[in-house]
Amino acid sequence: MIVARARGFAAAALSVAVLALGPGFLASGAAQSPPAAGGPITFDLGRPDIWDLLPLGQPFTELATEGLVNLACGTAGGPPSLPLSGWWDYSKCPPDDETGLHEIYFEYENINLYIGLAHYETNATTFTVVAGDFPAVVSALFTDDGFLGGLRIVTDNDVADGERSRAYTLLYYLLSFFPGATFDCVDEDPEEGQTPVGPAFVKSRCVAMTADTAYSLEADFFRRAGEAGFNQRVPDRQIRTEGQFWSQTRLEQIFVGTIPDREARAAELAAFVPIPDPVAVRAMDCPGCDLRGANLARANLAGANLAGANLAGAIFHEANLAGANLSGADLTGANLNRAILVSTDLTGANLAGALLYGARLSGVMAEGADFRLTKMQTADFTSARLSGANLTQADLSGATLNGADLHGADLRGVGIIAARAQRANFEGALLDDAILYQTAFTGAVFVDAIMNRVDLRSANLQNADFTNAILTGSAFWGVIVSGINLTGANLEGVTDLPRTALPAD
DSSP states (O other): OOOOOOOOOBTTBOOSOTTOOOOOOOTTOOOOOOOOOOSOOOOOOSSOOGGGGOSTTOBGGGSOOTTEEEEEEOOTTSOOOSBOSSGGGGGGSOBOTTTSOEEEEEEEOOHHHHHHHHTTOOOOSOSOEETTTEEEEEEEEEOTTSBEEEEEEEEOSSSOHHHHHTGGGHHHHHTTTSTTOOOEEEEOOOOTTOBOBTTBOEEEEEEEEOSSEEEEEEEEEEBOTTOOSBOTTSGGGOOBOSSOSEEEEEEEEEEOSOOTTHHHHHHHHHTOOOOOOHHHHHHTBOTTOBOTTOBOTTOBOTTOBOTTOBOTTOBOTTOBOTTOBOTTOBOTTOBOTTOBOTTOBOTTOBOTTOBOTTOBOTTOBOTTOBOTTOBOTTOBOTTOBOTTOBOTTOBOTTOBOTTOBOTTOBOTTOBOOSOBOTTOBOTTOBOTTOBOTTOBOTTOBOTTOBOTTOBOTTOBOTTOBOTTOBOTTOBOTTOBOTTOBOTTOBOTTOBSOOGGGSOOO
């Protein structure tokens, strides 16, 4: 899963957008050397790991579950397809063409990652990695009768070019990672259209066999037909291209041993019935109940009734709360990062100090809600109803507020940086000391808004309406002002406002 790199905002340091991506492709193209020979390789085990599922041959009922999340049918190293409730759903996935096994894609638990992103404490782009820091698509492979038949690792192609360019080097680590496995490797010749990246061409195919496991390990690093290091349309200018190369490592680890008492154990697996989470069951219809600190991460609570409930400090990370009734609920300090709150009723709810990084709140009803000091970076508030809400000192950097209704809201000291708020309604809102840097306010309404000392630098104010707004001491350097309406606005002490924006005398 890929996460935009996030950076903090402050009034004195607003020179970068919060959605800046990671480094570009390492253009040298030089081959990287394998690690030096020595003792066993160890990796940071402070996070979940695909190897937690070992040994192969186990029934799904005995597999590790903690920290392995977002299960779905796999696509042989591609994106996930059908979402699954647990390992027991393996039969919903069609047999893999290559192995005949049922592939379940999963990710590593990312709750702490997103807490870190919300507090600007990390710039990680993914949390599902192998060998310490290689972003990867990982999956478990199951037999028809429910035993773990294999593991698959494919380096993730949906990452920044710099990370992708070194993906093939994972081969060198994996060659010496498995005790008792000695790999035989062949370096294949280029096929038609395949060319080196700089001096490097890698097309390695390796296999190994132990008493109960067969290994297949492949690594590629080359340019495919049509890819080049420099723009071929203007060869005389030597304009370097970005991302035009193929770099990947792929591992399949398949069980070939014998499963003891297989027939009897398979019969037990066929009779397995999953037990629903009792807390999630209770939360579906629990108005006014006390669920402080409850862990409801990824729970499906669509349409739940939690009106007036005490949910302070509860964990709703990646939970589905679409259409739920949370009116008047206490969500202070709750973790709602990446939660689905589409058309949810948050009227009068208290979310002070909550985390809503990347949450989906389009169409949310949150009139009069308390969002003080909330972390809502990259959240989607499209067409949200936030009139009269308290958003003082909230962080909405990178958020989407297109068409949102914030009339009469308290947004003093808010940070809306590198965001989108086209056609949003801020009529009569309080925005003193707000940081609105580099945000698109095309067609937004600020009629009668109080906006003392607001930082609007590099904002797009095209066709925005500031009629009778108070803008004393606000900064307008680099703004786009075509069609702006400043009729009756108080512009005392305003700096850098283009003359073309000033209303006629």
